[in-house]
Amino acid sequence: MNITVASEKTMTSETHPIITISNLNKWYGKFHALKDINLDVNKTEKIVICGPSGSGKSTLIRCINRLEVHQEGSIIVDGTELTDDVKQINEIRSDVGMVFQHFNLFPHLTVLENCTLAPIWVRKKPKIEADELAMELLKKVRIPEQSQKYPGQLSGGQQQRVAIARALCMQPRVMLFDEPTSALDPEMIKEVLETMIELADSGMTMLVVTHEMGFANKVADRVIFMDEGQIVEQNNPENFFSNPKSERTKLFLSQILNH
Amino acid sequence: MAKQIETFVRLPDRNPPSSTIGFISWLRQNLFSSVTNTLTTILFCYLFYLYIPPFIEWAIINANISGSDRSVCDANKAGACWTFIKVRLDQILFGLYFASNPEQTWRPILALSIFTIILIPLVMENIPFKKWLLLFMLFIYPLIFIVLVYGGFFGIPVSNTTQWGGFLLTFALAFVGIVLALPLGILLALGRRSEMAIIKALSVTYIEFWRGTPLITILFMASVMLPLFFPSGVEFDKVVRAMIGITLFQSAYTAEAVRGGLQAIDRGQTEASMALGMGYWRRNVLVVLPQALKISIPSIVNTFIALFKDTSLVSIIGLLDLLNMSQTASRSLDWNGYDIEGYLFAGFIFWIFCYGMSSYSQKLERKLDTDRRAE
């Protein structure tokens, strides 16, 4: 299985982090939502972020493509620091794919049009090329036969796979996932996770906010536990699950693993 | 378990009790359900009996339609004088220029026919190329209208706007108001939601200013005040002045209708398009507006209805729209005294258009409703 979107560039500088977050602080009004976050993400690395609700997981990954603006510290994506420069932001966003909890597909466009909209208007790809790429990726997520349907006609699991294909159509260097399976019925979670595992196997750099610990165990290079806007601990999955260091992490793991 | 399935007997479908269906029971449930309801029904039946038959007698049975001057009507005062409408139809529909040049009336007739022919498929469902028809209507049709009605090209004689009037003027004012106010209103609605404080403040001020000012005042200002700001001798075309005033006014209402649609679109749509690297205009033009406009069509159409009726206010600056032209015609020496017929006719034409727009918007609302339930 290889979803060939992590391009050759990935190979050249293995050691250089693709995302560097240093001393990141973020407030919503007076509420301190992220506190002194430091995180480097290397190319092809898969990071799973977990933590209780409201701990700042979404805020953190939304800062990476500037859906949220931070007030202190720096975020460098692929060598470019995130600033207020709109043009730069759009360039970074087009290189960073994002998959949302509620899919956020464009309901007025067909599945195929969802996938080709940004390639055509942002990447300036000719329509034929964009269609071809989109069909190829829809095949990879196993729904090419739905390409002419509208999102409203698909099941939740199918919609989320379209959302993944839509993001991949921009041929991003990094993919961000914000609880991609938590709005899905149990029987659909599996099909989405399978797609994500295949994507991981293809060498994509991924940051995934999820509580699917089976997925974390299988694909993560690192698991990060967040609480109250801070990174409490991070480790490889084996150590993270078998001997968590902090009490907070232990409590959290016991809660989500035992239900 | 198996036993239970064996003993299951499918009951045959029966009709509902006859006392709950049929015409009689409908009457009982809707018109005579209670004492109050029964009294109301009887009262209104009596009022209808008092007023409707005499009206029909006057408007249809005894009405005059023959002849070409008032002598027929004067001889039979018991009936309406539709002869007046018949004789003055060109004037009431197309204004003074076409009334005095009857050989030219093919121009407005053709212009309005083209409009109708494009409009019909536009409001029907499942018609391909709707987008192109709409673009044609918005950009090409106004040119056709100018060439045909105003003239001055291809040897077509000019009909000066000072002589425009009647339904044709009503149509031209409403069309321009609607078509120009739409893009302006969209920009204002976007401006009102802008993150840039200045743009937002300007949009809010503009919208609230025009919404808070009666159209009649705006038209009056356009007519009396505008010339004060320009050297005397600069003659403004009255029709153009009215069009500007109406467009500025209408755009504020369109903006509010569009804003309603924008508010209904989930924030996730904007975020998803941001995450794909789309800039402000691409996000709005390609993702947000197509969805928002679809939702706001019913309320936009409602503002159109209001505008269509309000065009009569141009009488304040001396323009004669459908209503005022009917009035003028009924006050001419030839037809003095037949103003009721004039008002009825003008009212009837207004009603046809407003009712048409209103049914269309209700149909859309129902369709949106079922669409949303299907999602």
Ligand SMILES: Nc1ncnc2c1ncn2[C@@H]1O[C@H](COP(=O)(O)OP(=O)(O)O)[C@@H](O)[C@H]1O
């Ligand atoms: N737009 C916002 N305005 C104000 N507070 C917010 C906003 N978004 C999130 N928060 C707050 O920030 C904290 C972290 O939120 P979030 O990152 O969504 O948590 P998580 O994804 O881990 O559940 C929460 O307490 C939440 O209430």
Ligand SMILES: [Mg+2]
């Ligand atoms: Mg979250």
